[in-house]
Amino acid sequence: MMTMSVTPARGTVRSKSTWLLSLLCAGMLLIMLMNQLYGYEAFSGILSQLHGGSEKSAMVLAAVIVTAELLALPYLLSMFISRLFRYFSAALAFLVSGFWLFTAFTNAHASNAGLFSDTFELAGGLLVAVWSMVLFGAVCWVLMADSKFKHATS
Helix, strand or coil: CCCCCCCCECCCCCCHHHHHHHHHHHHHHHHHHHHHHHCHHHHHHHHHHHHCCCHHHHHHHHHHHHHHHHHHHHHHCCCCECHHHHHHHHHHHHHHHHHHHHHHHHCCCCCCCCCCCCCCCCCCCHHHHHHHHHHHHHHHHHHHHHHCCCCCCC
16 A cells, blocks of 8 residues: 655745744734734724725725735744645735735825724824835845845856
């Protein structure tokens, strides 16, 4: 009888600075995720004010954002997962951080930027933009370090 063993992969070996940046990203996403889940009832209302559209589409967007933030954590924490799920999780980390960066730049006038739902009402502006830029920049740094992208040097 033939058996097949499935061995999950940890991913690339990260340097200490890349590991610390990935922990920073995971911590930032976890803080946002916990606050969004705590104030989930109002989160869709905040998103409908920020991005327009109907309440139903805002409810779907709220569920997608929270799920994507949760599924981005395994890549950032270097959990033992399959290669396909690692790529999927990395893509979600990039998309979620990009979504919040886009939201921060386009809704500077908002009374609540939605990063922390209504648990901690943070008005749109400089603080939200800096938080989102740090998150997006750190995620991009970790992705570039893990991809082992090398450019030609002369």
